[in-house]
Amino acid sequence: MNDLPPILVVDDEPRSVEVMARVLREEFDVHVANGAEAALAVLNAHWIQAIFCDQRMPGMTGVKLLADVRQRWPDIVRIIVTGYTDPDDMIEAINEAGIYQYITKPWHPDQLLLAARNATQLFAMQREHDRLSLELRLARPAVEKRLVRERALVRETYHFEALVRTQGSPLNETCHQAAKAATFDIPVLIQGETGTGKELLARAIHYASQRASGPFLAVNCGAIPDTLLESELFGHKKGSFTGAHANRRGLLEEADGGTLLLDEIGDISPAFQVKLLRFLQEGEIRAVGANESRRADVRILSATHRDLREEVRAGRFREDLYFRLAAMALTMPPLRKRPGDVRVLADHLLDTLSARHGRRVHGFTAEAMTCLMDYDWPGNVRELQNEVLRMLVLTEGDLLGADLLSPGVLHRVAGARASGHADGEAMESPTLSTPESGPLQERIERIEAQILMETIVRCRWNKSRAAKELGLSRVGLRAKLERYGIAPDAGRETIQ
Numbered sequence: 020m021n022d023l024p025p026i027l028v029v030d031d032e033p034r035s036v037e038v039m040a041r042v043l044r045e046e047f048d049v050h051v052a053n054g055a056e057a058a059l060a061v062l063n064a065h066w067i068q069a070i071f072c073d074q075r076m077p078g079m080t081g082v083k084l085l086a087d088v089r090q091r092w093p094d095i096v097r098i099i100v101t102g103y104t105d106p107d108d109m110i111e112a113i114n115e116a117g118i119y120q121y122i123t124k125p126w127h128p129d130q131l132l133l134a135a136r137n138a139t140q141l142f143a144m145q146r147e148h149d150r151l152s153l154e155l156r157l158a159r160p161a162v163e164k165r166l167v168r169e170r171a172l173v174r175e176t177y178h179f180e181a182l183v184r185t186q187g188s189p190l191n192e193t194c195h196q197a198a199k200a201a202t203f204d205i206p207v208l209i210q211g212e213t214g215t216g217k218e219l220l221a222r223a224i225h226y227a228s229q230r231a232s233g234p235f236l237a238v239n240c241g242a243i244p245d246t247l248l249e250s251e252l253f254g255h256k257k258g259s260f261t262g263a264h265a266n267r268r269g270l271l272e273e274a275d276g277g278t279l280l281l282d283e284i285g286d287i288s289p290a291f292q293v294k295l296l297r298f299l300q301e302g303e304i305r306a307v308g309a310n311e312s313r314r315a316d317v318r319i320l321s322a323t324h325r326d327l328r329e330e331v332r333a334g335r336f337r338e339d340l341y342f343r344l345a346a347m348a349l350t351m352p353p354l355r356k357r358p359g360d361v362r363v364l365a366d367h368l369l370d371t372l373s374a375r376h377g378r379r380v381h382g383f384t385a386e387a388m389t390c391l392m393d394y395d396w397p398g399n400v401r402e403l404q405n406e407v408l409r410m411l412v413l414t415e416g417d418l419l420g421a422d423l424l425s426p427g428v429l430h431r432v433a434g435a436r437a438s439g440h441a442d443g444e445a446m447e448s449p450t451l452s453t454p455e456s457g458p459l460q461e462r463i464e465r466i467e468a469q470i471l472m473e474t475i476v477r478c479r480w481n482k483s484r485a486a487k488e489l490g491l492s493r494v495g496l497r498a499k500l501e502r503y504g505i506a507p508d509a510g511r512e513t514i515q
């Protein structure tokens with residue numbers, strides 16, 4: 020028993036067998052047999068990878084033997100060794116016995132060794148292939164189960180409750196209307212500033228609709244020039260323009276049976292508005308360069324940061340297209356119009372981001388939360404998400420403090436507080452917001468922290484003035500500031 024690949028050499032001439040075996044023994048575990056019967060006995064007793072067989076043997080010929088081997092041990096690689104090179108014999112051998120190679124006598128030792136190496140490699144590759152196929156077959160139910168789980172997770176992720184908000188949030192009304200629209204197969208237009216969650220709402224509509232098991236696709240119409248947008252939506256034929264190397268299906272066809280979100284619809288050119296209108300009227304898609312049209316069953320949702328009615332009034336957007344897209348129009352309120360949502364959103368985003376990045380962080384200091392709530396969030400939830408991520412990246416402790424906020428946020432908060440919100444446009448949110456949930460003591464403490472923060476910033480970190488205003492001693496004020504983690508001196512440096 021050795022580790023060399025086992026092969027069998029068969030010939031009715033003992034001397035031929037011995038000469039071949041001598042050459043091959045250096046690299047292979049060589050078994051020998053004089054004649055077909057002896058060969059079958061070896062094959063029954065040993066695990067063999069390749070067989071070298073003389074063609075002309077008394078009794079059973081080499082081809083007959085190899086045809087039998089093919090039936091009983093199909094993975095053994097079969098090679099014929101012969102002194103005759105009749106093409107008909109060769110063809111018969113290949114057809115009948117599935118011969119891998121034909122070696123003619125007199126052979127060269129290198130030729131024999133090379134054939135044996137190739138044959139045993141082929142055997143190993145076949146084995147590996149069989150093993151992988153089996154693994155795949157066994158794994159398929161698990162893969163299918165995982166797909167079902169993932170699909171369920173997607174549905175769980177994109178539902179209306181995934182839009183985090185408080186009970187009194189104006190976003191509730193939008194979600195309420197969207198949930199109603201979801202069950203009607205109608206086009207819905209979602210308007211709102213950037214980062215307010217328009218795409219999240221569109222996904223929630225799709226997964227709450229009868230099309231939930233179909234695809235949800237989205238395209239940003241604002242980012243693509245007309246010609247590319249046409250090919251992206253409608254597809255193209257090979258050669259219809261430079262770079263069209265192959266036929267390509269458009270998103271409208273890919274989304275068949277599902278939903279397509281046309282994001283930034285307010286940015287499409289007048290020429291493209293006409294093309295889109297034609298599709299919405301006729302439900303037919305014609306790929307760029309194609310002669311024939313196809314039908315696609317797609318629900319169209321669209322979104323824009325513009326006021327599309329205003330665009331219609333200004334003559335920049337076709338009114339007929341507007342009505343095709345907006346069977347129902349929804350508006351996402353900006354974050355500054357729902358300051359009560361900032362706390363729950365910040366906590367939610369921190370939970371999600373810290374889990375995703377494997378960081379254990381307990382929350383925000385009162386001072387940091389007050390700043391987050393006092394900022395006006397022109398980039399809405401996306402900006403808040405980025406800010407929380409930044410704080411998470413920078414922190415070394417398990418509480419996120421105000422010192423981790425980006426200078427832009429701190430500057431605007433401090434500026435607005437110092438000017439008593441003179442620039443009302445920038446800071447519409449009230450300075451104080453009532454915590455919506457939690458035990459009474461905790462809520463009182465959060466309000467106390469907000470009052471302290473608001474006063475100390477307005478007094479430009481002058482503790483005597485702030486203490487006087489709040490009816491506290493300087494020592495009492497300092498104790499409270501320390502308790503809530505409000506560090507006026509550190510904050511002052513950052514803020515100014």
Ligand SMILES: Nc1ncnc2c1ncn2[C@@H]1O[C@H](COP(=O)(O)OP(=O)(O)OP(=O)(O)O)[C@@H](O)[C@H]1O
Pocket residue numbers: 181182183184211212213214215216217218219220282322324364400401404
């Ligand atoms: N209410 C919310 N609750 C939780 N996450 C939200 C909420 N609103 C928005 N987000 C998150 O904020 C990010 C921006 O949301 P989304 O892309 O849906 O905004 P958008 O209005 O479509 O932005 P844009 O106009 O720039 O395309 C996403 O990561 C989204 O998951």
